[in-house]
Amino acid sequence: MQINEWIQHNTFHHSQFWDLKKMIEEKEKQDQKISLCIPTLNEEKTIGKEVVLFRSELQQRYPLLDEIAVIDSGSEDNTLDVAKSYGADVYLASDILPHLDEKKGKGENLWKAIYQLKGDIIVYVDADIKNIHPRFVYGLVAPLIYRQEIKYVKAFYDRPLAFSHGVRPSGGGRVTEILIRPLFSLLFPDLTAIIQPLSGEYAVRRDVLEKIPFPIGYGVETSHLLDVYSRWGLDAFAQTDLDQRVHRNQSTQDLGKMAFGILQTFINRVGALGIIKELPEMQTILRQYQAKEKDYQQVEYKIVEDERPPMITIKEYQEKYNITNPEEA
Amino acid sequence: MDTVTDQSDFKAKILDKLPDYERTIRKLRELILANLVMIGEIPSPTFNEENRSQFLKRRFAEVGLQNCSTDEAGNVLGILPGSVGKRNILLVAHTDTVFSEKIDHTISVGPNEVVGPGVADNSLGLSVIASLPDILDRLGIQLKSNLVLMGAAQSLGRGNLEGLRFFLSNTEIPIHYGVCVEGAEIGRLSYSSVGMLRGEIVCMVPEEHDWTRMSYTNAIITLNEVISNIVSIPLPKRPITSIVLGSIRGGHSFNTIATTAALRFEVRSESEKIVREISERLEEIIAEVSAHSSIEVNMDVVAVRKPGGIKFSHPLCKTSREIMKSLDIETNIIPSISELSALIYKEIPSITIGMTNSEHLRQPNESIYIFPIYRGIAQLIGILTSIDEGFCDAD
Numbered sequence: 001m002q003i004n005e006w007i008q009h010n011t012f013h014h015s016q017f018w019d020l021k022k023m024i025e026e027k028e029k030q031d032q033k034i035s036l037c038i039p040t041l042n043e044e045k046t047i048g049k050e051v052v053l054f055r056s057e058l059q060q061r062y063p064l065l066d067e068i069a070v071i072d073s074g075s076e077d078n079t080l081d082v083a084k085s086y087g088a089d090v091y092l093a094s095d096i097l098p099h100l101d102e103k104k105g106k107g108e109n110l111w112k113a114i115y116q117l118k119g120d121i122i123v124y125v126d127a128d129i130k131n132i133h134p135r136f137v138y139g140l141v142a143p144l145i146y147r148q149e150i151k152y153v154k155a156f157y158d159r160p161l162a163f164s165h166g167v168r169p170s171g172g173g174r175v176t177e178i179l180i181r182p183l184f185s186l187l188f189p190d191l192t193a194i195i196q197p198l199s200g201e202y203a204v205r206r207d208v209l210e211k212i213p214f215p216i217g218y219g220v221e222t223s224h225l226l227d228v229y230s231r232w233g234l235d236a237f238a239q240t241d242l243d244q245r246v247h248r249n250q251s252t253q254d255l256g257k258m259a260f261g262i263l264q265t266f267i268n269r270v271g272a273l274g275i276i277k278e279l280p281e282m283q284t285i286l287r288q289y290q291a292k293e294k295d296y297q298q299v300e301y302k303i304v305e306d307e308r309p310p311m312i313t314i315k316e317y318q319e320k321y322n323i324t325n326p327e328e329a
Numbered sequence: 330m331d332t333v334t335d336q337s338d339f340k341a342k343i344l345d346k347l348p349d350y351e352r353t354i355r356k357l358r359e360l361i362l363a364n365l366v367m368i369g370e371i372p373s374p375t376f377n378e379e380n381r382s383q384f385l386k387r388r389f390a391e392v393g394l395q396n397c398s399t400d401e402a403g404n405v406l407g408i409l410p411g412s413v414g415k416r417n418i419l420l421v422a423h424t425d426t427v428f429s430e431k432i433d434h435t436i437s438v439g440p441n442e443v444v445g446p447g448v449a450d451n452s453l454g455l456s457v458i459a460s461l462p463d464i465l466d467r468l469g470i471q472l473k474s475n476l477v478l479m480g481a482a483q484s485l486g487r488g489n490l491e492g493l494r495f496f497l498s499n500t501e502i503p504i505h506y507g508v509c510v511e512g513a514e515i516g517r518l519s520y521s522s523v524g525m526l527r528g529e530i531v532c533m534v535p536e537e538h539d540w541t542r543m544s545y546t547n548a549i550i551t552l553n554e555v556i557s558n559i560v561s562i563p564l565p566k567r568p569i570t571s572i573v574l575g576s577i578r579g580g581h582s583f584n585t586i587a588t589t590a591a592l593r594f595e596v597r598s599e600s601e602k603i604v605r606e607i608s609e610r611l612e613e614i615i616a617e618v619s620a621h622s623s624i625e626v627n628m629d630v631v632a633v634r635k636p637g638g639i640k641f642s643h644p645l646c647k648t649s650r651e652i653m654k655s656l657d658i659e660t661n662i663i664p665s666i667s668e669l670s671a672l673i674y675k676e677i678p679s680i681t682i683g684m685t686n687s688e689h690l691r692q693p694n695e696s697i698y699i700f701p702i703y704r705g706i707a708q709l710i711g712i713l714t715s716i717d718e719g720f721c722d723a724d
Contacts, residue, residue, distance in 0.1 A: 048438035049366055056363030061391070082440050086359065130435045131370065246435065 003193045003234075010150065010238040011195075014139030020062040023138065026145050033066045034141055035119030038088070039109035040070050043127035044077040050125070050132045051086040057134040064138060069117055070127075071096070071109040079127075091116060097316060103306055105216035106200075114209050114311040115320070123203035130246040140203035143238040151208045151236040152228050154194055155201035157245040173198065174252075179259050180222065183266060187275060188226070190234045197225055198262075201242070208232070210312040218258045219265025219305045226269045253288055257301055260286040264305040335720075339648070343715050344655045351656070351707040353468055357460065361702060362438060364388065364459045369445055369452030370434045375425040375488040378403055378480075382424055385459060385480045392462040394478065402495035403482030408502075409462055411717075413473040416505040418716055419677075420461070420476060421493060421668055422454030423484035427691050444696040449687035453512030453697055455480055457684055457706055464706065472717045477502060481668060489527075489632035493671040506645065506716050507672040507679030508709070509665075512697060513687035515705045516658050519665035520646045520680050521638025522673045523569075524604040526596045528630040530555055530615065532579075534588040535625050549579045551624045552590035558614040559594070562607060568599035572607065597666065601636055634670040638679075645678050645712075645721040652711040656704050678721070682708065 017023060027034065036054060040047060051068060058064045070083040070090045080090045094102055096112040110124055121144050125136050140153045176198050184191040191197065198221050212227040214220055228236055250258075264282060271279045286301045311317050312326045354361075373381035385405045389397040394407030405424065426447035428434070436445030436452075445452075458478050465472070482492035497504070511517065532548040532555065556574065564570045572594060579590025596611075598604045611628060619626045639646055641662075653660045665681050672679035684705035686698045715721050 044439075045437055048440065049436065052359050052362045052438050053366060056359040057367075060360060078440070085440055086438075133367070 003190060006190075006193050006234055006237075010143075010235075012139070012143055012238065012240045014135040014240055014242050017138055017142035020064060020138060023142055023145055024062055024064055027064065030145070032121060032145070033119045034064060034121045034123065035113070035117035036065050036068045036137060037110065037113040037117060037122055037124050038068070038070045038083075038127050039073070039106050039113075039124070040075060040079050040083070040127045041073040041106075042075045042077045042079060044075070044079045044082050046130065046132070047079050047127050048082045048086055050127060050129070051083050051088045053132055053134060054137060055087045058137055064141065066119060067117060069113065071113055071116070073104055073106070073109060097314065103216045103308070105306070107214045107216035107220035108308065110220060111214035111216070111308045111311065114206065115314070115317050120206050121203055122206065122209060124201060126200040131244060135242055136201055137203075139240040139242050140201060143240065144203055144205060147238070149235060150238045151205045151232060152224070152238075153203045154196065154237065154239045155199045155242050155245075156194075156196040156239050157199070157242055173255075175255050175259050175262065179262065187270060188229065191225055191229055193234065194225060194237065194239060196239075197221060199245075208236070210317070211310050213310055214308040215261075215265045215305045216308060217303070217305050218261030222262050223265045223269060223307075226266070226273075230273060256288060257286055257303055260301075261303050261305050264303070268305070339651075339715070339720050342718055343648075343652065343711055343720065346714075347652065347656055347707050347711050350468055350710050351703050354464060354703045354706045354710075357464055357467060358699070358703075360463055361456055361460050361706075362443065362699070365443060365448065365452050365456035366436050366438065368455050368459065369436050369448050372428065372430040372432070372434050373424055373426050373447075374429050375427075375483055375485050377430065378424045378482045381455075382480055382482060385424065385455065388459045389478065392459075394462060400496060400499075402492045404492045404496050405480040405482075406496070407478045409465070409472070409476040409478065411472045411474040411476065414475050416474045417477050417502050418472075418474050418713060419479060419504045419507045419672075420458055420510060420713075421479040421481050421507065422458050422510045423451050423492075423668060424455060424480040424482050425485050425488055426450065426452075427485060428693070432693055441700065442696050442698050444694055446693045446695055448695050449512035449685075449690055449697045450695070451510075451512050453684050453702070454510040457510055457709065461709075464710070468710065470710070470714065472713065474505075474717045475502075476713070477504065484668060486527075487631045490668060490671045493668050494674075497671060497675050497677075504672075504675075504677050506721065507669075507677045508712060508716075509668040509672070509679065509681035510709065511667075511681060511683045513685060513690065514661065514683045515685050515701050515708075516653065516661045517683035518646070518649055518653065518660050518662050518680060519669050519682075520641070520643065520649075520662075521664050522634055522636055522670040523664040523666060524598045524601040524636040525632065525634040525666045525670075526604050526608050526630060527594070527632040528611075528628055529591055529593050530611075530626065530628050531589065531591045533625045533627075535623070546623060547586050548590040548624055549587040551618060551622050551626065552577065552579060552592055554618050554622075555614060555626065556592060558618070559611070562610055565603065568603060570596075570598035570600070570603050570607070572596050595666075599636055599664070604633075634666050635674060636664075637673045638664075638669070639673075643678060643721075644723055645680060645716070648715045648721050649680055649682070649708075649712050652708055652715065656708055656711075658704060658708060678723070680712070682712070684709070 068088045070088045084090045093109045143150045143153045270276045284304045371381040382405045389407030397407040428446040532551040575593045580587030615626045669681045685701040
């Protein structure tokens with residue numbers, strides 16, 4: 001499928017899915033279960049509203065979600081208490097599959113959700129969205145309900161800038177435009193069709209999630225795109241415009257760390273796919289600089305993109321889901 | 330409701346049920362808060378309420394109200410039909426807020442409170458109205474009367490209750506009772522309206538001003554003279570009367586002489602005659618200050634209310650007080666100049682009540698407490714069922 005054709009057929013706007021009654025009828029006909037996973041770390045200011053809205057609108061009024069789960073990396077504030085008080089199921093990531101060595105990172109929470117949650121579809125939504133709305137869930141789930149061939153739906157957000165003509169730039173944040181899009185353009189031109197490859201909101205079928213590895217840090221979204229694309233092709237993706245997303249702004253230094261982690265994942269993946277051969281050993285220290293009076297000081301950050309294997313290779317998962325022949329699956 | 334039988338009937342049918350209502354409403358917390366967030370995050374300054382009204386109309390339709398519509402004034406209406414339908418109770422909350430669209434309308438929900446611009450005034454009131462059909466359903470209550478639910482547009486400031494006035498003047502539905510729902514404060518009971526005149530006094534250097542005399546001219550100094558005269562107006566203790574100086578603005582910078590200055594004010598009195606007398610005095614002050622200065626001074630009256638209302642002993646008022654007492658809500662009787670005035674003008678027995686406690690009212694960090702809301706809504710249900718059962722009918 002050509003990129004333009006894909007954009008035409010697999011790019012949606014959340015307003016196309018306003019009829020939630022119809023969506024739920026279709027979901028029930030297919031006997032699908034849908035789980036929402038909200039990964040958290042110190043999100044007490046925003047988590048309450050998020051759980052209240054999803055509970056009321058997508059469980060009580062329209063029963064689209066079968067469970068709402070908060071998976072936490074060890075918050076030191078009241079994130080878990082607030083989420084629980086409004087009816088979410090709350091889990092500490094370290095309590096899920098506790099015999100595994102401990103890893104900390106958003107990707108770890110997303111990966112453990114595959115074991116813990118029961119949905120045939122899992123939708124991931126970040127906890128720091130100030131303008132949270134039910135569309136953040138139903139806009140992502142709908143393409144999976146209505147189109148069986150679609151397996152992975154990414155969110156994108158329109159960011160209108162001042163413009164004077166009918167055409168305006170539409171794209172992602174700084175890391176996307178400066179790092180990811182140039183890399184994809186070089187090596188995976190099909191994936192440039194994904195308008196915001198790093199958005200933290202996506203809905204995925206379990207039979208895809210269980211078969212892909214999960215970097216636990218910054219690289220999880222990039223790795224997903226490369227793995228799903230390599231195995232199922234561009235047609236497995238869709239993307240939904242969720243309008244505006246208001247969230248915390250990150251400093252350029254923080255984006256530098258993010259870019260460093262993503263690059264590690266990207267280079268590892270293209271190495272594994274045989275696209276780039278004979279890679280040298282990569283360093284895991286990012287060096288940034290700060291000025292103090294007339295001196296420039298180097299600040300070192302150790303960023304290691306550790307990775308979890310596909311969930312289907314984990315024994316407990318195989319037992320829980322009666323998977324007798326994981327390699328065949 | 331004078332006889333012992335009436336009183337015991339009222340106790341059995343209304344008061345005894347209130348604790349159960351409160352418990353059940355508590356279980357609907359997410360519904361009420363979700364409506365509050367979704368309504369409150371849509372900016373809705375007076376005269377620009379369309380987006381919020383559109384959401385409310387959709388919500389009315391989703392919960393199965395009949396005749397869901399938006400009228401010419403921008404009011405949103407929906408009817409929950411009663412089993413008999415002989416009388417109509419209007420339940421109204423205003424859709425507009427004092428906050429401009431440019432303000433960040435993000436709302437945050439904590440374990441005990443909700444914070445954001447307009448959450449108390451009046452997103453909570455609207456949320457309660459939007460949630461009411463579900464709440465009544467959960468409580469197993471079907472009223473005999475039709476319930477007309479309304480989000481009223483153009484209420485605040487220069488809006489001057491235009492929306493509700495339009496509805497009451499043009500509707501073909503006879504309204505027998507009115508209940509105005511405000512987010513805050515719980516315990517508020519308004520059953521009468523005070524006389525009111527709301528206006529703006531603007532001082533302005535005219536275009537053809539003689540700039541050679543510039544150093545003698547300043548709109549702020551002139552406005553200051555106007556204000557000095559206003560605060561010198563003697564006010565009677567009875568009937569209770571006050572002049573509220575609400576806001577002033579003028580000038581542009583540190584070192585430029587101000588060419589405009591404006592004062593927004595409100596005169597309130599239990600007596601219509603005194604409001605009229607103060608209005609005449611204001612006109613005199615303006616004429617006097619204008620006469621000995623080269624600055625134009627003008628007064629623009631943006632809203633006027635007549636005093637009136639039901640009596641303290643009216644069964645609607647008495648029943649409401651008993652319901653509040655039964656729920657341990659301390660009653661705070663205050664006259665109103667909001668939606669209630671429009672209902673009183675049409676001689677419809679009406680009250681205004683509040684749903685919870687608030688802080689920082691009309692500031693961007695406006696907040697409301699969650700826990701009292703359940704009691705506030707139980708009070709509303711008690712009042713509605715009392716009206717429905719005829720306990721509020723005057724002889």
